[in-house]
Amino acid sequence: MSIVTRFAPSPTGYIHIGNVRSAIYPYLLAKQSDGKMILRIEDTDRARYVEGATELIEDTLEWLGLNWDEGPIVGGTHGPYFQSERKNIYHEWARKLIAAGRAYADPTPPEQIEAYRKQCNEQKVPFLYRNFRPTDTPEWQPGIPLRFKAEPKDYDWHDEVMGDMHSGPEVLDDIILIKKDGYPTYNFAHIVDDSEMGVTHVMRGVEYLSSMPNYLALYEALGLERPKFVSLPHILAPQGNKKLGKRDGAKSVTEYRDDGVLAEAMLNYLACLGWNDGTEQEIYTKDELIKRFSLDRIQNSGARYDETKLLWMNGQWIRRIADEQGIDALYARTEGFWPQSADGASDERKMQVLSIIYDRLKTLSDLRTMTDYFFKDPELDLDMLIHNKYLKKLSESELESLLKASIAKLSMLSTWDADSLQSTLNDLLGETGKKPAELFSLIRLALSYAPFSPALNLTMEVLGKEVSLARLNATARAI
């Protein structure tokens, strides 16, 4: 039997890092066995529906490379894939339940239900609706909610992550199947859909674990076969012990894309948050994840989200792509991340800059702040020069003569490449008798006025002879 998984978000907003994992794991599981992943949009709550949220979800999945085999856009043989379009299917199943005496229309007004609940709270007994089941129930018709008629009993089941589970009769209740607006509740709809769509592995957050007995009762009453259940532990917010949510500032997944995080790094980090293959490997490609993934190695406790590690991993991926696929492969990802000053620069030029700066990037957007001086002359900041840790011991006239000596020597250089520059720089060191920290800091700052930059010879090579000398002269004049 081949594996069918699904990702079934409700279109209420963007997907954030706290909840993408329930898309990643189903994808990995399906792909590793040549199965399929279905995308189903659970839009039965019309009040919370957000226009455009479906597109946001699709965009996120596409960016991460989590391609679904059935669902919106791609279609499939089990559609429709929007629950709002499957109303008649739910109603059909609901009628079977009514016919079997396992569901009833509930005319009880909400205020009355609220009163029951309050009464139970005051008496400190658990509120179970089945204890207040109405005696005469009308025929089910639009405008009246439909409830399940629970039969209290024990249930045993296996959860692929949590292990063998058991529940007593006290947790079974008459849950609502169809709301008064005619739309099904999640509790009912997902069971019908998963079954109709042939889903073999139901993966979702642990928050659904406590509802499992009611779902099991429903599978039974509906005469449906149970799929395998996989409860995914929460991702915790950086602070506190709460599950990571939007109010903890959980950013949307695509926001990281806009901040220069690579999809590879994002997928890698998230997949390994709460899962490992038992080896000490840290960096995984998508294909490796697909190959190595296994349900039994999903952690059963919550994992805290650590952005620092994500960024570290992103740096690893930036270097990996450049080193393994070439600098042009990395360059292809950098569009939109360059400083404004690079607007008119050629691809060749930008790629040159990238090739000497990429090993300092944590995110692609670092390019914006780290490469400005390659594309336009920096503003002279003599204070930065004079107060520099290594230069503050030197007098201004010393700085000036040092600069002049450097200019004289460098301007004689006929081949302006990294190696020649390095040996010229070394000669200069000998002639002036200065420490590398002093001479090099001076030249580096005069060229860039940036807090940091690549190796001096590489910076000069990319800057070119003319620009380099002009900048040194500008500083020499200003001192």
Added chain:
RNA sequence: GGUCUCGUAGUAUAACGGUUAGUACAUCGGGUUUUCAUCCCGACAACGCGGGUUCGACUCCCGCCGAGAUCACCA
């Protein structure tokens, strides 16, 4: 409150009865003739508590404590 789940360094994790409890991020120190980073080397740092079982327990059992989830006409 009822029911359920979880508990190894600051963080993510390895270990599946016998190890000086391993690795990575972070932090701190050092090296790679300037800076920042990469890379390399090193340091700091953990089995929640208490009982059992056992020759031996992070590992198995029980209790406690702590954390979380859930008790909607939301998903």
